[in-house]
Amino acid sequence: MTATRAATTEPTALSTPALLTSPNSVLANALLRSIDVLRPRIHASRPERIEFVVGTQINGAPHLGTNLVQTAAFLLAKIARREFSIDTRVRFGALDNAPHEVVLDPETHTAYQQTYYHALGTDGIAALIKRYYREFFDSLSEATGTDYIVETYTAQQAGPGFRAEFLRSLERLEEIRWWMAPSHGVVHVRLPCPDCGWAEKRGDRTRLVCLDEDGATFTAACLDHGRYETHVDPAAPDPYLDLATLYRNLVKERALGRNTEVLHVMMKGGDWAFGSQLVDGALGALLTPPGQMPVRIFTPQVLAHTGAKLSKSLLREHGRGVLPADVEPWMLDTTTWPGSTDNYVDALAWLVGELLGDPKHFFRSFTVKELGRLMNAHPADLAARPRAYEMGIYKRYFDLIATGAKTTEIRVNDSSRAKLIVGSLIRFRCRDEEVRTRVTRLNRYPSFDAMFDHESPTSVNPTATREEQLANIRQIYPPEREAVGVVAIGIELVDPPA
Amino acid sequence: MSTTSTTPDTGQVGPPTGGSALAAALAAAAEREARRYVITGGPSSGKDELIEAILNAGIPCMETEPGREIYRKHRERLGRHLLREDRHEYSLEVLQAFISEFSAHKSGIRFYNRGIPDGYGWDSFFGLGPTPQLEEASRLFRYDTIFVLDPLDTFEDPDDIVWAKDREIRRVHELIVQGYYDADYEPVFVGPNDAAGRLDFICANLRLPKPSREPR
Numbered sequence: 001m002t003a004t005r006a007a008t009t010e011p012t013a014l015s016t017p018a019l020l021t022s023p024n025s026v027l028a029n030a031l032l033r034s035i036d037v038l039r040p041r042i043h044a045s046r047p048e049r050i051e052f053v054v055g056t057q058i059n060g061a062p063h064l065g066t067n068l069v070q071t072a073a074f075l076l077a078k079i080a081r082r083e084f085s086i087d088t089r090v091r092f093g094a095l096d097n098a099p100h101e102v103v104l105d106p107e108t109h110t111a112y113q114q115t116y117y118h119a120l121g122t123d124g125i126a127a128l129i130k131r132y133y134r135e136f137f138d139s140l141s142e143a144t145g146t147d148y149i150v151e152t153y154t155a156q157q158a159g160p161g162f163r164a165e166f167l168r169s170l171e172r173l174e175e176i177r178w179w180m181a182p183s184h185g186v187v188h189v190r191l192p193c194p195d196c197g198w199a200e201k202r203g204d205r206t207r208l209v210c211l212d213e214d215g216a217t218f219t220a221a222c223l224d225h226g227r228y229e230t231h232v233d234p235a236a237p238d239p240y241l242d243l244a245t246l247y248r249n250l251v252k253e254r255a256l257g258r259n260t261e262v263l264h265v266m267m268k269g270g271d272w273a274f275g276s277q278l279v280d281g282a283l284g285a286l287l288t289p290p291g292q293m294p295v296r297i298f299t300p301q302v303l304a305h306t307g308a309k310l311s312k313s314l315l316r317e318h319g320r321g322v323l324p325a326d327v328e329p330w331m332l333d334t335t336t337w338p339g340s341t342d343n344y345v346d347a348l349a350w351l352v353g354e355l356l357g358d359p360k361h362f363f364r365s366f367t368v369k370e371l372g373r374l375m376n377a378h379p380a381d382l383a384a385r386p387r388a389y390e391m392g393i394y395k396r397y398f399d400l401i402a403t404g405a406k407t408t409e410i411r412v413n414d415s416s417r418a419k420l421i422v423g424s425l426i427r428f429r430c431r432d433e434e435v436r437t438r439v440t441r442l443n444r445y446p447s448f449d450a451m452f453d454h455e456s457p458t459s460v461n462p463t464a465t466r467e468e469q470l471a472n473i474r475q476i477y478p479p480e481r482e483a484v485g486v487v488a489i490g491i492e493l494v495d496p497p498a
Numbered sequence: 499m500s501t502t503s504t505t506p507d508t509g510q511v512g513p514p515t516g517g518s519a520l521a522a523a524l525a526a527a528a529e530r531e532a533r534r535y536v537i538t539g540g541p542s543s544g545k546d547e548l549i550e551a552i553l554n555a556g557i558p559c560m561e562t563e564p565g566r567e568i569y570r571k572h573r574e575r576l577g578r579h580l581l582r583e584d585r586h587e588y589s590l591e592v593l594q595a596f597i598s599e600f601s602a603h604k605s606g607i608r609f610y611n612r613g614i615p616d617g618y619g620w621d622s623f624f625g626l627g628p629t630p631q632l633e634e635a636s637r638l639f640r641y642d643t644i645f646v647l648d649p650l651d652t653f654e655d656p657d658d659i660v661w662a663k664d665r666e667i668r669r670v671h672e673l674i675v676q677g678y679y680d681a682d683y684e685p686v687f688v689g690p691n692d693a694a695g696r697l698d699f700i701c702a703n704l705r706l707p708k709p710s711r712e713p714r
Contacts, residue, residue, distance in 0.1 A: 059659075102661040106579040107569045109541040109670050111663055177692075184650045185692035186544060201664075202542045202651055245656045 003286055009211070019354065019377055020361055028359035035079045037359075038265065042084050043293050047263035048480065050086055050311065052077045052297075053256070054267040055093035055153075058128050059116060060138075061333040064371060065269060065302035065310050070133075070298045071140060071345075071352045072362075073267040078144040078416075079356065083390045085481060087414040090148040091264070092137065096125045097153045097242045102201060105223040108468045111201035112223050113190070115242060117154045118197035125152055132335065139345040145389045147415040156252065158237035165255040166241060167234055170211050172286055179282035180246050190242035191230050193222035199242060246275065257292035266294050270301035270365055271309055301365040310368050327368050350378045388425035388436060389416075398430035400461065401437065404493055408459040409452065412477050413444055413485035426491060441490035448473055451486045460488075519707035521556060528606035535704065536613035538685075539647030540671025540680070544693065548647065552609050553694035555709035559609040564595035585624050589617055593632055600639045604615070607706075613641050618677025623670050628680075636681040644678050644685040645700055 022028075031037060038050075052073040056066055070092070077088040100119035103112050117125055129150060141148050156162055169176060177185045189206055192199035200206055200220060205227075211216040215233040222228060230239045243251060256264040268276070276296060281292060302310040310331075330337040330344075337344040351374050355361045366374075391411070393401070400406035409426070411417060420426075424439045445451040448470055456465040464472065474482070527533065537552070539545050552559040568591050573578055580588055596614045617632045650673060653664040678685050686703055688696050698708040 099655065099659070099661070102663045104541075104663050104666055107566060107573075109667060111541065111661075111667060184544065184690040185695075186547070186650055204542055204544075205546060 020348045020358075021375065022358065022360035022364055024360055027361055027363045031359040032164045033083075034133075034356045034359045034362045035076065035083050036296060037294065038084075038263075041088070041263060045260065045291060047086060048261045050077070050080050050084070050088045050263045050265060052080075052088065052265045053091045053093060055095055056133075057095045057098045058125070058132065058435050059098040062132055062336050063302075063310060064334060064368065067136065067334050067348060068302065068318060068352060068371075069267055069269050069299045070137070071348045072297070074144040074146050074148070075349060075352050075356055076142045076265070076267075076297065077146040078390070081414070082415055087416070087484070088146060089415055090137075090141075090146055092133070092148055092150045093156065094125065094129050094133075094150060094152045096120075096128075097157075097248075099201070103198075103223070105224070110204050110221075112198045113201040114198050115192075115240075117152070118192060118240075118284055122154075127153070135341045135490060136334075136345065139341050140349065142387060142419070143180070143342075143345055145347050145416040145419070147418065153248075154240070157241045157243075159255075160234055161255045161258070162251060163232060163236075164234045165243065165251045165258075166243070167211070167216055167232065169247075169251060169282075170208065170216055173208070175285040176250070176282040179278050179285060180244075180250065182278065182279075186406075187247060188244040189243075189247070190216070191218050191220050191232075192227050192240050192242065193220070193228060194227045194230065194239060195228075196222065198224070200221060214426045246278055246282075249275075250279050250286075253279065253294040254283065254286065254288060254292070257288065257294055263295065266296040267297055268298050270298045272296075275480060298363070300362065302371060303365050303367050305367055305369060328372060331368055339383075342387070346382055346385070346387075347375055347378050350366070350382060351375050359455075367403075383424065386425055388427040389420065389430060390427050393428045393430055395430050397434065397461070398428055398435065400463075401428055401491065402433075402435045404496055405462050406460065407440075407491060408455055409489045409491055410448070410455075410460055410473060411487055411489065412481045413487040414481075417487050417489075419487065420487070425494065426489070436494040437491040438494055439489055440492050441488075443488045443490075445486045445488065447482060448477075448486055451488050455488045459490075518556070518712045520701075520709055520712055523706050524557060524607060524647055527640065530605065532603050532605050533607045534600065534603060534610060534641045535607070535700075536610045536641045536644045537647065537700075538612050538616055538644065538674055539688075540649060540674055541667045542651050543647035543651075544650045544690075544696070545647055547693040548688075548696050549609075549611050551697045551709075555697060555712075557609060557709075560599055560609060560611045563611045564599065565592045565612070568592050568595065582624050585621065585626055586629070589621055589626075590629065590631060593617055593629075593635055597635055597639060607704075610641065613644065613678075614639055615644075615677045615681035615683065616674055618680055619670065619674030622673045622677065623666075643704065644683045645688050645703075646675055646678070646685040647688050648690050648698070650690050690706070 008488050028035070041344055042050075054070050054073040056062070056070070073090045077090050080086065081088040096117040097115045097455075099113040101114045101118045104110065105112060116128070120128070137148055140146070154186045173187070177187050180187045188203040190201070190203055191206060203220070205221040207219045208216060209219055209229075215231055217229060219227060219229050232239065232241060253266065304310055334344065341461040352372070353372070391409070397406060401409070420439060420442060422439050422441060426439060428435050428437065443451075443454065445454065452466050452470065457464070459470050520628065537545055537548055549559060549561065553561060569580065572584060572588050576584065593707060599610065600614070614632070614635050618628055618636075621628055621632070649668070653667055654660050675685065688699055691699070694710050699711050701708050
């Protein structure tokens with residue numbers, strides 16, 4: 001018997017009293033586990049897949065706050081998959097419409113901007129994503145057994161769903177404009193000049209001149225090419241549609257909300273909680289049905305000791321004096337972490353796991369100094385721990401694995417199993433116990449019946465017949481989950497009993 | 499962004515002939531001495547939209563800044579954007595256009611898309627002192643009220659980036675405001691709002707009926 005008491009990341013309220021103390025809050029008080037914040041919507045919509053959507057400006061090296069949101073997305077995807085028996089993945093939105101350069105029109109002094117996409121092109125954007133995020137995401141994906149996709153804003157805005165939603169919003173522009181711009185009601189839309197790609201930064205001279213069933217026609221002005229007219233057709237990927245932050249989120253959330261098969265969970269930094277009130281007002285003005293309202297999870301804000309959000313511009317404006325002297329460089333530029341990417345991801349995943357372990361710890365803010373302290377409090381042997389896939393399991397099966405009696409594990413063949421190979425390590429967990437195994441073989445089948453035609457029932461569970469096992473396993477996996485296929489995983493104990 | 503699909507007529511407009519309170523007030527004013535009101539402000543202050551709203555309300559107004567046409571003419575001649583050394587000649591020509599506009603108006607209410615003292619701000623932005631011609635014109639040609647539009651933007655990006663160029667926009671705005679003080683005006687500041695709300699504010703200030711309350 002080699003089951004060990006795990007250094008817990010399980011959601012038990014008393015798991016880490018010495019590490020962290022957090023006061024209660026209204027949200028935390030309503031939840032036993034952080035993941036429960038999604039449960040009402042899961043019950044209501046019964047999605048086939050959950051996607052955790054995390055968008056990031058790609059205009060510079062990420063700081064700790066950025067990576068914290070992303071890590072939370074991967075970990076929640078892992079927990080949700082286990083908790084709800086629904087396939088999950090992470091959708092990373094690379095916001096390549098961030099301004100790359102701003103100039104003033106010498107004639108009017110109106111500001112014009114060029115997006116990262118227009119300045120760098122598709123290959124340049126891909127290189128930026130690779131430089132700042134690819135290795136980090138690959139490592140997170142492996143550590144959490146969670147698949148991910150990357151989608152640029154440029155690709156998103158070119159899609160028919162996004163464009164149709166934008167055009168629908170124009171039909172109710174009068175109702176939404178005060179939500180999108182509460183101080184003056186003037187909504188910014190940027191439609192870059194077709195000749196040079198530069199656009200009025202604040203849409204000062206952009207006018208909607210016609211809106212009908214064929215789309216919307218705008219006029220705008222370019223600093224070099226004068227006035228131009230451009231037409232947004234729902235079926236055409238051009239012209240480029242660069243929306244200001246709130247409007248972009250409104251259109252994105254409306255478009256994603258229409259997909260009834262996939263539940264999109266918007267992962268946002270805690271400071272977005274305030275801005276989302278405006279998006280919600282606009283969603284209401286657009287008569288968005290309750291079942292299509294966005295689900296959002298706000299992650300802990302990372303703050304300077306003054307309470308200001310950690311931001312590079314804060315530092316640029318006021319110097320490092322706004323941060324305690326012991327804030328380490330990697331917190332502001334995580335690519336300078338003094339170790340490997342895997343090492344960084346393991347430490348960060350451990351930290352976010354600890355936060356997620358109690359809603360009181362997760363739904364709150366942290367100073368950057370406190371997060372630094374927590375990061376350094378990770379278990380001493382963390383770096384030495386081999387990467388392993390994690391699987392939760394019922395106690396009766398856990399005990400069979402721990403004694404070496406169960407040598408085949410059965411799972412549905414969802415995205416989290418795609419990267420399993422012979423030799424992979426799997427850590428089975430049951431409450432605060434865990435046991436490590438190594439994959440000895442992998443066989444995929446269309447159904448549990450087909451699987452038992454080829455696999456020995458006694459290797460799966462020596463205490464039950466094939467029929468009993470089929471009945472039990474179908475209690476766990478409903479037909480729609482079985483429909484994605486089945487994988488039989490041969491396992492052996494890494495540390496067999498003496 | 500504004501919609502213009504429901505307001506197709508944005509050309510030069512005189513007082514409407516309908517029986518609205520505003521039209522009546524404008525018609526009555528037309529018989530009296532000239533009243534000149536300036537709309538000004540820095541870039542991204544919503545000036546173009548307000549001018550459009552003034553015209554759509556049937557209030558006499560200068561549609562485009564004379565400076566824009568003159569700038570394009572100079573640019574075509576030079577084959578490039580204007581540099582500091584080109585500003586002097588350009589400024590004098592713009593000033594002349596403003597004086598002509600001012601002088602051509604003989605009676606009634608008229609709004610102006612920027613005014614003569616805007617020249618102080620723009621010259622100052624380019625590091626130039628005011629010309630004697632500007633000083634004299636500012637003394638001779640006096641507007642009745644100056645409305646300065648507050649900017650519609652904080653000039654900061656949501657992710658905290660503040661572009662150096664955006665700082666220049668703030669500076670242009672501040673220099674324009676200072677120019678009017680230097681010319682001995684007390685501007686009325688028009689807070690951020692949509693064009694209709696701003697026009698109502700301006701009309702209320704001038705004791706004119708509010709266009710938004712006019713029958714449609």
